[in-house]
């Protein structure tokens with residue numbers, strides 16, 4: 001019996017109260033994207049839930065506790081997905097406001113499924129090496145999810161925003177605890193932020209939707225009031241704003257985080273300078289831009305990681321050809337009839353979003369990786385690996401991508417937890433991924449996971465999912 005098997009057995013005997021203890025990862029290559037450092041033949045000593053030290057060369061075995069052999073392996077901080085939604089499953093029925101399939105599966109059944117699968121979703125993140133996630137908007141129930149995650153071993157750390165403060169309403173999502181709340185006056189905005197503040201949200205989220213009936217300027221007083229009131233409560237504000245002028249207005253008014261790429265126009269120098277001056281964090285969410293169109297037009301391109309580690313029920317639902325044609329909403333019918341147009345629209349979005357990401361990265365803007373998982377076709381957990389592929393297509397280096405999902409993402413996570421994740425340093429949480437192959441050579445190697453460590457507890461990856 002090799003040592004790792006003994007270790008696993010030891011942990012399972014302690015189960016369900018798995019306990020972190022003193023362990024050392026010996027002889028691996030430590031990759032710390034925060035400062036671009038790659039340390040070969042290093043030892044990471046973990047004491048309880050924290051990293052005690054990172055040392056080079058041979059160590060006194062008496063100080064190491066249980067040793068885990070890592071020669072030839074690569075050790076990274078656990079990944080962070082900074083844009084997900086727990087209230088959405090990623091299946092075909094999860095956004096009736098976008099594609100109403102209530103006649104096939106009532107939305108209340110969908111919500112019940114989501115609520116009964118929280119632990120499944122949490123475990124899938126951990127299986128993918130993701131040790132922290134940020135939910136950037138959902139019902140008040142989100143605060144319950146944060147509580148559940150905090151009390152669950154096989155779960156990432158969770159930061160949450162509450163309901164989205166929006167210029168538009170989404171009645172079809174409102175079963176009593178709506179994820180999106182239409183706010184019409186600055187006073188209403190302040191009152192709503194005060195109500196949110198009682199739940200200690202990690203972020204306040206604004207859904208800044210602009211169309212011909214809702215021009216940028218008309219909602220701006222509400223954006224301003226929301227940000228002022230949130231900042232008065234020391235809460236940062238994340239904004240959904242996908243047009244250049246909407247994003248500019250949000251940042252000018254004090255928003256801290258942009259949760260998507262700008263997709264309508266190339267970003268200009270003034271915008272880049274604004275983000276730099278304000279220390280704005282931007283989360284690109286490239287993967288979600290292809291997934292609605294590809295799902296609806298029956299051209300979904302799930303990666304091997306998604307097919308293996310995504311929830312199988314969610315994935316099975318995404319085949320639109322299984323829905324009786326007379327029950328398909330027009331949006332899906334149109335996409336199915338003209339699949340090339342769907343792909344064309346995705347290409348147009350990437351033709352703007354990818355160069356924009358490269359420009360912001362080159363200018364030194366803090367880019368935090370995120371997927372918008374939970375939206376239709378964007379799979380909780382492994383969607384992050386598709387996001388990395390797209391970041392690579394945009395021209396980011398493997399180290400820049402690793403930075404975006406570790407040290408930079410920790411800044412978006414925020415708070416005391418955010419200050420102790422995303423780096424392999426003394427005193428940081430022992431949230432680590434051990435890989436079989438080098439992600440600096442090829443970013444695709446990030447999913448070649450040998451061992452997962454969360455909060456100082458070691459998991460062979462195949463022990464995580466049922």
Ligand SMILES: [Zn+2]
Nearest residue numbers: 083085136372
């Ligand atoms: Zn989102």
